[in-house]
Amino acid sequence: MNSFWHNLEKPVSVLAPMEDVTDSVFRDVVHRAGRPMVFVSEFVATGTMLRGEKEALRRLVFNENHRPMVAQIWGNKPDEYYEAARELHLRGFDGIDINMGCPQKKITAKGSCSALINNPGLAAELIVAAREGAASAYREWGDDHQGPGGKLQRGGPLPVSVKTRIGFSRPATQEWCGFLLEQNLPLLTVHGRTTAQQSEGEADWIEIARAAELRRNISPQTLVFGNGDVIHPSQLEEYPRRYGVDGIMVGRGIFTNPFLFAGEEFHDLPAADQIRWAMEHLSAYRTAYEGRRNFEIMKKFFKIYLMGFTGAEELRDSIMQTHDYDAAMDVLKRAAEA
Ligand SMILES: Cc1cc2nc3c(=O)[nH]c(=O)nc-3n(C[C@H](O)[C@H](O)[C@H](O)COP(=O)(O)O)c2cc1C
Structure with a gap:
């Protein structure tokens, strides 16, 4: 075959x-x-x-x-x-x-x-x-x-x-x-x-x-x-x-x-790098789908990246309250720069 x-x-x-x-x-x-x-x-x-x-x-x-x-x-x-x-x-x-x-x-x-x-x-x-x-x-x-x-x-x-x-x-x-x-x-x-x-x-x-x-x-x-x-x-x-x-x-x-x-562990990355992966995914999702697909579908991805570092849970909570790309990106940017 x-x-x-x-x-x-x-x-x-x-x-x-x-x-x-x-x-x-x-x-x-x-x-x-x-x-x-x-x-x-x-x-x-x-x-x-x-x-x-x-x-x-x-x-x-x-x-x-x-x-x-x-x-x-x-x-x-x-x-x-x-x-x-x-x-x-x-x-x-x-x-x-x-x-x-x-x-x-x-x-x-x-x-x-x-x-x-x-x-x-x-x-x-x-x-x-x-x-x-x-x-x-x-x-x-x-x-x-x-x-x-x-x-x-x-x-x-x-x-x-x-x-x-x-x-x-x-x-x-x-x-x-x-x-x-x-x-x-x-x-x-x-x-x-x-x-x-x-x-x-x-x-x-x-x-x-x-x-x-x-x-x-x-x-x-x-x-x-x-x-x-x-x-x-x-x-x-x-x-x-x-x-x-x-x-x-x-x-x-x-x-x-x-x-x-x-073969590596994502959550060994420094928190700022984990947040950057989330930002890159959000930005690619926006480029692919803005105006054509529900933003809310993107939200379930955030818990993949925002996990296991100090403040991750609060960050996830804040991002779950956003309903558009700019607001979500702002939350992530502020967290990455903190
Ligand atoms: C959110 C979600 C969506 C899924 N969609 C599909 C699908 O489109 N086609 C499929 O064959 N299986 C689908 N599955 C089943 C997975 O492919 C897989 O068989 C299942 O999650 C068990 O494997 P895992 O324990 O590695 O997750 C889905 C599973 C999840 C959690």
Whole structure:
């Protein structure tokens, strides 16, 4: 199996897709802080993307620093997956990941994302549709078009991977991950919780290890990555050894340490430097979105940076009371100069 995933050095590190967090602006921050090997977009509904809805297109913005850059899609219509894969080829992505893990009720009620755990037939159809869309795009256009940074050298259709959970109401790794491993995927990422658990409890790395073990018999060429509760840089090396996975996907760990992928501790920085990272993020967010996206979404990032130094809590409180860019920047500037 030939895909960019297979050409990466192991263990592979990936920043998890997180809605309203891992946008192009935050990926720039993480790129500067010390990047993972691969970035994934926020999840994008195939229908909204094909209709060209503004929010979907925002989620698909990326730049050359983010490569390899994977688009994550969700939905429940195979024909949309086919067309979405073709469009993602034209937009210059390096891969496509299918979300079979989101537990939100309004989404699972429509049979999408982690509801597919209970509908393996449709899950398989969606994988095939995306793969056929990617293959048809490659036949039609090959590498012969411009990505954001110039001509691409793909060497094959976009690889179609899956991110999922260990089960719906109870762990069903053997049946569900076993089934997915029969779908000839380049990569399966397993979050060690069930849908019913949402984000509660601890991720079950024994079940993740079980998925990695199943792979050895069912589909040795499929990579298996683990996801859930990784917060220390050392776990990026230790967990692959301990649990037999080829890579680690980190989500919320980046909130407590933006330097996690660099193997350093962000909060060892002097307070003024931590505040400067917040100012730079705010300024980039403003450049990207002013007048087009809610300022309030930016606020949740401040607690990433403003943590663990004297006065951090008061600073967070003051910034939470601001409602526009100038006011927030003033609060930060005054704190950085204090
Ligand atoms: C704010 C937030 C948004 C998320 N959005 C997505 C998403 O768009 N697609 C997805 O597959 N998972 C999403 N997730 C789940 C994460 O990718 C990840 O699987 C989960 O947080 C467990 O990993 P962690 O313990 O390293 O955070 C989201 C999680 C959070 C906290």
